[in-house]
Amino acid sequence: MILEGPVESLKGIGPKTAETLKKAGIKTVRDFFYNLPRDYENFQAATSISDLRPGKVVVKGRIEKLTSRRARKRNLSIVEGFIKDNSGSVKVVWFNQSYRMRQFAEDKEYVFSGLYELKNGRFQITSPSAALLTDIDEKSGLTPIYVAHGGLKSGDFRRLLNDSRDRFAEIPDLLPSVKSGVRKEALFSSHFPTSEKAIKAAHDYLAYEELFELILASKLNRRENEKLKATPVKFEAEKIREFVSKLPFKLTNAQRRAAWEIFQDMEKNQPMNRLLQGDVGSGKTMVAALSAFEAVNQGFQVAILAPTAILALQHYEGIGPLLGLFGVKTALLTGATKQKLALKKQILSGEINVVIGTHALLTDDTEFNNLALVIIDEQHRFGVQQRQKLALKSPSGLAPHLLTMTATPIPRSLQLTIFGDLDVSILDEMPKGRQPIETKILREIEISDNLYPKILKTVKEGQQIYWVCKAIEDKSDVTSVKSRTRKLQELFPKLKIEFLHGKMKPLEKDEVMGRFSDGKIDILVSTTVIEVGVDVPNASLMIIENAEGYGLAQLHQLRGRVGRGSVKSYCYLLTSGDSTPSKRLRELEKSTDGFYLAEVDLKMRGPGEIYGALQHGVLDLRIASLSDTKLIARARKDADEFLKLGENMLKYKELMDGISKYQQITTLN
Ligand code: ADP
Ligand code: MG
Numbered sequence: 001m002i003l004e005g006p007v008e009s010l011k012g013i014g015p016k017t018a019e020t021l022k023k024a025g026i027k028t029v030r031d032f033f034y035n036l037p038r039d040y041e042n043f044q045a046a047t048s049i050s051d052l053r054p055g056k057v058v059v060k061g062r063i064e065k066l067t068s069r070r071a072r073k074r075n076l077s078i079v080e081g082f083i084k085d086n087s088g089s090v091k092v093v094w095f096n097q098s099y100r101m102r103q104f105a106e107d108k109e110y111v112f113s114g115l116y117e118l119k120n121g122r123f124q125i126t127s128p129s130a131a132l133l134t135d136i137d138e139k140s141g142l143t144p145i146y147v148a149h150g151g152l153k154s155g156d157f158r159r160l161l162n163d164s165r166d167r168f169a170e171i172p173d174l175l176p177s178v179k180s181g182v183r184k185e186a187l188f189s190s191h192f193p194t195s196e197k198a199i200k201a202a203h204d205y206l207a208y209e210e211l212f213e214l215i216l217a218s219k220l221n222r223r224e225n226e227k228l229k230a231t232p233v234k235f236e237a238e239k240i241r242e243f244v245s246k247l248p249f250k251l252t253n254a255q256r257r258a259a260w261e262i263f264q265d266m267e268k269n270q271p272m273n274r275l276l277q278g279d280v281g282s283g284k285t286m287v288a289a290l291s292a293f294e295a296v297n298q299g300f301q302v303a304i305l306a307p308t309a310i311l312a313l314q315h316y317e318g319i320g321p322l323l324g325l326f327g328v329k330t331a332l333l334t335g336a337t338k339q340k341l342a343l344k345k346q347i348l349s350g351e352i353n354v355v356i357g358t359h360a361l362l363t364d365d366t367e368f369n370n371l372a373l374v375i376i377d378e379q380h381r382f383g384v385q386q387r388q389k390l391a392l393k394s395p396s397g398l399a400p401h402l403l404t405m406t407a408t409p410i411p412r413s414l415q416l417t418i419f420g421d422l423d424v425s426i427l428d429e430m431p432k433g434r435q436p437i438e439t440k441i442l443r444e445i446e447i448s449d450n451l452y453p454k455i456l457k458t459v460k461e462g463q464q465i466y467w468v469c470k471a472i473e474d475k476s477d478v479t480s481v482k483s484r485t486r487k488l489q490e491l492f493p494k495l496k497i498e499f500l501h502g503k504m505k506p507l508e509k510d511e512v513m514g515r516f517s518d519g520k521i522d523i524l525v526s527t528t529v530i531e532v533g534v535d536v537p538n539a540s541l542m543i544i545e546n547a548e549g550y551g552l553a554q555l556h557q558l559r560g561r562v563g564r565g566s567v568k569s570y571c572y573l574l575t576s577g578d579s580t581p582s583k584r585l586r587e588l589e590k591s592t593d594g595f596y597l598a599e600v601d602l603k604m605r606g607p608g609e610i611y612g613a614l615q616h617g618v619l620d621l622r623i624a625s626l627s628d629t630k631l632i633a634r635a636r637k638d639a640d641e642f643l644k645l646g647e648n649m650l651k652y653k654e655l656m657d658g659i660s661k662y663q664q665i666t667t668l669n
Pocket of ligand 2: 284285
């Protein structure tokens with residue numbers, strides 16, 4: 001029973017700490033024990049200061065001459081001083097961590113782990129983690145590092161967990177297929193590692209446990225889905241043919257195949273649960289339009305959901321007129337929509353056939369007349385509850401067919417195993433006539449010679465530019481959207497330069513995006529809010545500042561914002577500092593194929609990067625990695641066997657609790 005208890009039931013955790021933990025999503029003892037270290041420092045690998053080489057380093061020493069100051073230009077607090085050992089001393093700097101001033105006693109020894117690098121002509125260790133030497137497991141030298149939450153630092157987590165050391169023995173077994181006691185041992189070793197080997201074994205078990213749950217959930221979901229009833233939508237080839245003939249281009253074969261798979265699904269009286277996967281620019285919207293047309297044709301309503309108002313508007317502008325040619329009535333319903341009540345009446349009466357919107361569609365009281373198809377663009381941006389609400393909007397009591405679309409490429413080898421409950425259609429072919437985007441890596445010091453002329457040329461030719469920055473406000477090394485905008489305005493006084501970021505009001509954002517779409521802005525300086533889906537074919541130059549700070553998938557996604565028209569497009573990846581560009585950036589320079597890049601990333605460094613978005617949304621894998629195909633295969637086989645046993649699942653209460661989170665995530669019901 002220990003795991004279900006609130007965190008307060010552990011020694012040393014009072015109401016105040018519990019409150020902070022709760023804000024970080026850690027409510028129960030289970031959450032707390034499963035809050036695994038983000039990394040381990042091996043403090044045994046310490047180097048003498050006189051032997052330091054640039055890169056990640058560990059040093060042992062005392063702190064000297066610690067001072068703190070505020071940087072004038074950017075609102076930063078800087079703590080700096082020296083680390084001294086027998087061989088010498090080295091400068092150390094922390095940004096925005098003023099608590100470091102209080103952390104160190106001059107007569108005590110600490111271990112530091114951080115980046116040793118050249119800054120302003122001098123070597124320093126930048127923002128290292130630090131631990132008291134006596135706090136470190138003597139034998140192994142291994143120390144778990146936790147993500148800080150609120151006022152709770154990594155060291156606080158270590159202390160609190162240590163207070164509950166004895167309680168790990170009470171952790172019950174979870175999986176029918178694993179030896180008794182393995183689970184508690186794995187959790188214990190994760191927090192109190194005695195060797196690298198023990199960490200690996202713990203990780204292997206926990207990853208297996210996670211995959212087993214995920215795969216079991218996905219199989220159970222499919223079962224559940226098969227029990228549901230949906231309205232069959234009859235396929236009429238003639239009408240579709242007419243529709244296709246009115247398009248300004250020929251459908252790609254991949255688009256045809258995907259549409260055909262969708263039509264077949266919708267004819268069934270079981271709800272479709274299909275994922276449409278296609279790289280940026282592969283034409284998913286057109287497949288969505290075809291599916292919507294098909295449903296409306298048979299007298300049903302369709303809801304199309306986009307993650308942002310900007311995207312909803314774009315879908316509306318893209319799909320609306322096309323469907324309008326056939327008398328289909330389309331409406332946009334977002335937070336900014338005026339006369340909502342009147343519109344909602346028309347939706348309820350069935351007068352409106354296709355509703356395109358954002359969350360607003362879900363959170364409010366919109367009722368439908370006969371909703372038969374729901375299309376969700378970039379589903380991982382939607383929360384679980386929102387999807388559940390949508391299922392209830394079908395007054396017939398029948399579940400709507402569901403089509404979700406994503407641009408995150410998932411290597412084929414993994415699709416079946418992970419998305420066992422979804423049917424997948426893939427657009428693996430780009431529309432004809434596209435010129436591949438040319439990608440270049442540029443150091444920041446090269447931009448005035450190489451990039452500025454390119455900017456002027458692009459604008460002169462009537463094209464537009466995106467400039468992506470990492471942050472809204474300035475941070476230590478990162479030029480923000482706001483100051484980059486100012487700098488560019490000073491440099492190019494004749495150009496129209498504006499900025500866009502996620503903290504602006506929705507209406508403001510729409511206006512800026514609207515002006516960019518209309519060609520009234522030359523350079524749009526933006527955070528990654530433009531990452532998903534915006535379609536401005538006239539933009540042909542993408543500049544990504546601090547490119548090393550993004551994952552491969554995200555860079556690929558950002559790059560996909562250009563190259564959507566007929567002119568040749570370019571993408572510049574700007575890197576700061578002197579280090580050679582990472583393999584990741586060089587791969588991006590070489591290829592524009594999202595599936596290829598996904599495979600590369602999978603081989604190169606596991607799924608952490610490419611699946612960032614996916615893992616945090618759709619899959620939410622915290623421990624396992626999608627590249628671990630052997631482990632996946634084993635978990636899959638074991639889950640199958642477990643299901644075949646036909647045991648009363650409720651007997652495994654722990655397990656059922658564990659999988660409920662995946663069940664909510666992977667289906668609509
Ligand atoms: P994504 O898959 O990224 O959502 P979109 O649906 O936004 O891609 O399509 C990208 C662009 O390609 C749009 O401007 C769209 O009109 C165009 N497009 C879609 N299908 C085709 C096609 N078969 N031939 C030519 N252009 C197409
Ligand atoms: Mg799209």
